[in-house]
Amino acid sequence: MGSATRNISFRIYLDSLGARTMKVIDRLGAVAIFFAFAFLKIFRRRQIGEIIQQVFYIGAKSSNIVMLVALFTGMVLGLQLFYTLIKFGSEGVLGSVVALTLIRELGPVLTAIMITARAGSAMTAEIGVLRISEQIDALYTMRIDPLRFLISPRIAASLISFPLLTAFFDLVGIIGGYLTGVLLLGVNRGAYFYRIHSYVDMTDIRGGFIKSLVFAVIVSVTCCYMGYFTHLRTDAYGAKSVSLSTTSAVVVSCVMILVSDYVVTSFLM
């Protein structure tokens, strides 16, 4: 292969890479504008009722599954950490290790992933169906701003529900660790709670809540955006496009939760 041909191939590769990068930047810009407008419209009139309704769907209705997952996560942590710590003769610090793991990392991350699976997918599917059945156009024709009516309450409800459910997750997870560590494996009950009290401080709790707020924005905006613009997909139309959008929303949200978790953690440390 001559150098001229190699140069042309390299230029084509660069062109395609540049085009793809521009597309990603373009999409990120669109998502940012979408979020900014929807966030500002949270503070408009007639939003309280819609927000309360969405807190019920996103928060209250997800609480059972979140707490069930929290309980077993805490129980598994209690088991695993007990057998690890006992090798070093440090099983007395079990309470603090379980609590810090949950409050700093697992609580916000697993809560966000559970809400994505339960409520995020429903958001995308519902908004996607509204889009393909022209109900969003109908809102526009009735002079009802679809962003204000559909998206803003979901973002607000996520910002309220994620930290609350994360708090529940942390609490139930600590109780799960207590069940296995104290009741099953015989760690001292007083030591379990004393270590939590000694080692967990407000910085850890604040960090967990900051993460849960970041995840709330990521999940709600990703899921709403995917549903809202489901009609612009070029790979499928109608019901198929809603199904693909829902799958994409869940996958992208989960990946973004883990990526942003690393970024936020590195800033908090």
Next chain:
Amino acid sequence: MDTPLIEFRDVTKRFDEKIVLDKASLSIYENQITTIIGKSGSGKSVLLKHIIGLLSPDEGDILFRGKPVNKMKRSEWDGYRSKISYMFQNNALFDSMSVFENIALPLRQTTDLSKKKIESMVMSRSEQMDLSDALNKYPAELSGGMQKRVALARALVTDPAIVLFDEPTTGQDPIRKNIILSMVAHYRKQFGFTAVLISHDIPDVFFISDRILLLWEGKIAFHGTYEELSRLKHPMIDEFLQSIEGLRDELTGLLSKEMFRSRYSQTLGGGSADNVITAILFRVHFERLSEALGHQAAIEVVKALGEYVHKYFGPLGGFSARHSRGRVFTILPRIGAEEAGLLMLEMAKGLQSNALPEIQASAGRRIGVEACFEISVSAGITEGGPDDDIELLIERAEENQKIIARYQCGKEDGSQ
């Protein structure tokens, strides 16, 4: 003519490479029903969506009372939008909301009216649309016709000045189609809005339209009244009307207009001097009927008239077509006016003694036995020859109209 309420000037709209509107220019006048016809996929809905701002033109201007909408200030644009309602082809009702919530939604979200006032407005519209029993149901629990009525109620609840109807009759049976079109005409008169309608429901939609626009290959190929359209001999219009019009009129089962013309030419094709014919134009007094009995009963009278006309004159070689919303035109070949008059009286007796009392009874059950209303059918006879034009015969028959069957307050009265 007055300044148009809405005007399109050389509006072009492309989707990728496809040109859907190609320098389309049109005018929509206040307090009129303007019907847009055209082949499926010709861009009729795209045109309608431009009016309300769901789509914007790539080129050209849309004017509201002479002012380009794209140059309006935000408050003017909001004011313009507040005057318009849109009824979607698939109704676009919110599945998760009850009928009441669907109708109340625009009032709750865009006005500061009290809860009580909103409730009374919704109840009032629901009663007018015969939806009072369905208010707590969800759209999925309703029939297609009822869903249309809910969509219509939602479109009208804000008292709009302009209502855009995107194929309101699609998927409905012939009687239901006529009821919806009658409702549009009736409510237009009652509430005084300007209606823009897309419909394939020919000929019925013509009978309620003040102006017709034909969208053909992205351009407005015709605009004018139904009479102008039917008089205009243009291959494109003929092709369109023939492609969309069936062999039979869906509502009455009589011949379609095109088939009627073709049969008329064949019957008189010999051109012999003894080819005498008699034409009878029957007319149901529609407006009074609609007001008294409701749209469905009015449509039933037209249907019954069509059936009786066909039953009596069909075996004698007669053929008929619906000429307008409440008019049926019959040709009796080789029968003179005197003999045709006797036949018509016999038919009128059957119509009066069977069909009208039946309709009166069913309508009476709905509106109360004490209600006093009148159903009347008139007819005009004229004799013609092989050289007479159909329109001329219709004009002459129209002039000779006399009441042949009447039902008033439960009392038969056949005046001849």
